[in-house]
Amino acid sequence: MLLLLLTICLQTSLQQEQTPPPGRCDVSQREEVHTSCTSCAAVSSSSCPRGFSQSGTLNCSYLVEISARKTLLLGGCQHTCVKGYMQPRCCPQHWGPLCLSCPSWSGKTCNYHGTCLDGDVGNGTCVCDESFSGFACQECKNPNSYGENCDKKCDCEHGVCNGGPEGDGQCFCQPPYTGKRCDQVSSRCNTCSPYSYCKGEGDAADCECLAGHRRTTQGKCASICSLRECDVNAQCSSTGSKVSCACKPDYLGDGKICVPRNLCSENNGGCPIDSTICVFKGPNKSSCECMFGMSPVGGNAEFGCQLVSACSADTCDPTAVCQTGVDGQPKCVCNARQIGDGRRCYGNLMERLIELDRSGSQRGTLTGAVALFGEGCSMQLSRDGPFTAFIPLLKTPLT
Helix, strand or coil, X not given: CHHHHHHHHXXXXXXXXXXXXXXXXXXXXXXXXXXXXXXXXXXXXXXXXXXXXXXXXXXXXXXXXXXXXXXXXXXXXXXXXXXXXXXXXXXXXXXXXXXXXXXXXXXXXXXHCEEECCECCCCCCEEECCCEEXXXXXXXXXXXXXXXXXXXXXXXXXXXXXXXXXXXXXXXXXXCEECCCCCEECHHHCCCCCCEEEECCHXXXXXXXXXXXXXXXXXXXXXXXXXXXXXXXXXXXXXXXXXXXXXXXXXXXXXXXXXXXXXXXXXXXXXXXXXXXXXXXECCEXXXXXXXXXXXXXXXXXXXXXXXXXXXXXXXXXXXXXXXXXXXXXXXXXXXXXEECCCCEECCHHHHHHHHHHCCCCCCCCHHHHHHHHHHCHHHHHHCCCCCCCCCCCCCCXX
């Protein structure tokens, strides 16, 4: 039972770690790189960069400098290295670096009458269909139209039409007019307060507050805030018949649409551009983090970061020079007249003979061979090639 509980907890933890933030639909990607081309005899010692795994070996060609004026093109081998990773990407109907939701009306993106400019580089604008307008395509372009497709015309003579895609064409008659088309006069609506309309006909006519208004204790009609008028991250206020929306602190927009203020979009959030990245932490919040292979100066990335040497005493063979690349990875570098396997360098035959005689399993057994070749053909073995040579094991020179 305990083992089962631990397994369930572990799976839940992994799922939480792998779940992308809201609005993100990350996709799996595969990156492929190749090791440096070298001799096929030496490629087995080559290793893939950190985080990559070997998936195969390819044929290739590389240049070896024989002399100051001569280079030799040789056939060689190189490893194919791969790694998988998740590429950040916004879900459909989400936009920008924060993958925010596209504008919606009644829970419908662009009111189903437009196309949102979504994606990582989109700006979240609703491009409305021909007959629609508004930040979420929630209005008819023609203010005198109504119906789901904005294809019906209002015919109110002395009033305001209940228009728009969600309107039904009802006429809100300006007092004292009444009737379906607001073309009749009613004495019952002579005393209606501002922002009201005359509802009903004949003796049944009465004063009612317009939509978005309600009657106060003084009997007047005043505007009221509606959740539909403003963004969820906006504050609504009303004065008379006017409703105003203003984004909350730490948000930017016109009140109809409010987005979190992303400090990273302004001058890299104040983080040094050449050594750090700005990380969004929430509305008007960010932090500086060092680029890969760097460490903070003085313990704080806000002051910049410096390259950390990826080289250690055993990173490269003594025959190679270890250098830290701009990607933070160590590289074992050989000179122009040598070939390498990613860790060590191989020179000409004379250099290799001397090296083997100095260290390793053949230490001291090639002293005579070095002297023999040094007297007879040192020039050829140092400059020309390639060669296949049979080397005698001689501790002392031949006499």
